[in-house]
Amino acid sequence: MSSRPEIQAPPEIFYNDDEARKYTSSSRIIEIQAKLSERALELLALPEDGVPRLLLDIGCGSGLSGETLTESGHQWVGLDISQSMLDVAVEREVEGDLILGDMGQGLALRPGVVDGAISISAVQWLCNADKSSHDPRKRLKAFFESLYRSLSRGARAVLQVYPENVAQRELILSFAMRAGFAGGIVVDYPHSSKSRKEYLVLTCGPPSLSSATPQGIGEDADCSNDESSEDEENQAVCVSDRHRPRKKQKLNKKTKGRQWVLKKKEQMRKKGNAVPPDSRYTARKRKDHF
Amino acid sequence: MRLLTHNMLSSNIKGVTNGFPLALEVTKLVTKPVDFNPDFLKNMLLKVEWKALVEASRAMGYAELPEQTEPSMVESEEFLRKFHHALLELHLEEGSLVCPQTGRKFPVCKGIPNMLLHEDEV
Ligand SMILES: C[S@@+](CC[C@H](N)C(=O)[O-])C[C@H]1O[C@@H](n2cnc3c(N)ncnc32)[C@H](O)[C@@H]1O
Numbered sequence: 001m002s003s004r005p006e007i008q009a010p011p012e013i014f015y016n017d018d019e020a021r022k023y024t025s026s027s028r029i030i031e032i033q034a035k036l037s038e039r040a041l042e043l044l045a046l047p048e049d050g051v052p053r054l055l056l057d058i059g060c061g062s063g064l065s066g067e068t069l070t071e072s073g074h075q076w077v078g079l080d081i082s083q084s085m086l087d088v089a090v091e092r093e094v095e096g097d098l099i100l101g102d103m104g105q106g107l108a109l110r111p112g113v114v115d116g117a118i119s120i121s122a123v124q125w126l127c128n129a130d131k132s133s134h135d136p137r138k139r140l141k142a143f144f145e146s147l148y149r150s151l152s153r154g155a156r157a158v159l160q161v162y163p164e165n166v167a168q169r170e171l172i173l174s175f176a177m178r179a180g181f182a183g184g185i186v187v188d189y190p191h192s193s194k195s196r197k198e199y200l201v202l203t204c205g206p207p208s209l210s211s212a213t214p215q216g217i218g219e220d221a222d223c224s225n226d227e228s229s230e231d232e233e234n235q236a237v238c239v240s241d242r243h244r245p246r247k248k249q250k251l252n253k254k255t256k257g258r259q260w261v262l263k264k265k266e267q268m269r270k271k272g273n274a275v276p277p278d279s280r281y282t283a284r285k286r287k288d289h290f
Numbered sequence: 291m292r293l294l295t296h297n298m299l300s301s302n303i304k305g306v307t308n309g310f311p312l313a314l315e316v317t318k319l320v321t322k323p324v325d326f327n328p329d330f331l332k333n334m335l336l337k338v339e340w341k342a343l344v345e346a347s348r349a350m351g352y353a354e355l356p357e358q359t360e361p362s363m364v365e366s367e368e369f370l371r372k373f374h375h376a377l378l379e380l381h382l383e384e385g386s387l388v389c390p391q392t393g394r395k396f397p398v399c400k401g402i403p404n405m406l407l408h409e410d411e412v
Binding site: 050052081086110 | 292298300
């Protein structure tokens with residue numbers, strides 16, 4: 001967590017020529033991004049009629065996510081703020097068209113044109129203010145409003161995000177809802193800090209059966225065996241979904257106990273992370289007041 | 291950049307109420323063959339702004355598109371092939387897109403339009 005790229009530099013600086021090349025030649029990253037994109041495409045739930053659609057890839061980078069769209073036969077247009085990432089995409093001869101642009105300035109698209117949008121590991125960047133003129137709230141607003149407008153009625157946007165904390169997740173979701181989207185967050189593997197992935201699944205138009213948020217993978221799995229199930233944040237929000245009955249937001253029952261928590265906190269301190277001081281409340285069970 | 295993308299793009303400079311279509315300034319264009327898919331084209335025909343596509347394809351030196359479309363045209367392979375070529379195979383490599391309201395130019399380099407706004411345009 002201490003190595004979040006979002007806090008190191010603005011995206012167009014962080015993803016420079018060097019980083020763009022490194023990013024796109026790592027087989028580990030290629031594999032992860034492909035998996036995330038496949039899942040996002042699945043959550044888009046496009047009609048299964050074999051007709052290629054016109055899709056948008058927001059924060060398309062060097063085209064790793066777009067390749068999944070091409071493999072499924074779709075046409076896509078990608079937007080990214082990093083010239084270096086787009087240069088790599090050109091070199092790799094991706095099939096989609098590329099646009100150099102900043103999603104925080106709003107998408108420069110005409111209304112109702114796209115059949116669906118995906119975004120893989122990009123939207124959390126909007127939560128940072130990289131320039132004095134940047135106001136994350138304004139940028140989130142501009143982004144979601146323009147995304148809403150550009151989608152055809154009933155179309156979906158699936159955004160895989162890495163929010164830094166609960167507040168960021170709520171911030172992103174709230175601006176999506178305010179723009180008029182229906183939907184919520186799907187969490188895959190909520191009980192594993194490594195595999196845990198979050199997707200905002202948004203539908204353009206009023207809530208309906210088709211806008212009900214799908215289930216995450218591994219959501220109902222028994223979390224007691226997973227060694228990472230103590231992760232405070234994961235525990236607090238298994239599924240943060242406004243359209244889902246509260247009861248389903250189940251909390252982990254079993255915990256590893258105080259000793260384990262103290263040890264974990266010590267480890268985090270050694271890594272230089274900000275960890276709250278130990279007290280008599282440490283590792284106490286919280287009241288299930290929600 | 292293909293005309294498919296041109297047909298989607300609209301200038302979003304602050305205060306601009308009608309940013310579509312962006313005018314094309316063509317310095318260099320290339321054509322790249324793309325697989326012909328009638329289903330995709332039929333779907334796209336409902337979405338494209340036809341007049342803008344006709345004008346853009348002319349600016350790219352292709353004058354084969356009819357001024358207007360009729361629903362029956364989707365049955366004609368000849369028509370769909372022309373539509374296919376204009377929409378997907380013509381690429382603007384170098385040049386610019388011009389905002390119809392302000393005249394502001396968005397440069398296109400290596401096929402990538404630069405739609406980044408200056409701070410006072412947001
Ligand atoms: C982790 S990369 C993911 C790239 C690609 N989606 C993939 O799956 O490989 C995140 C990308 O988001 C882009 N990005 C960050 N902020 C952006 C913004 N405001 N507008 C457009 N793209 C942005 C970055 O430049 C970077 O290419």
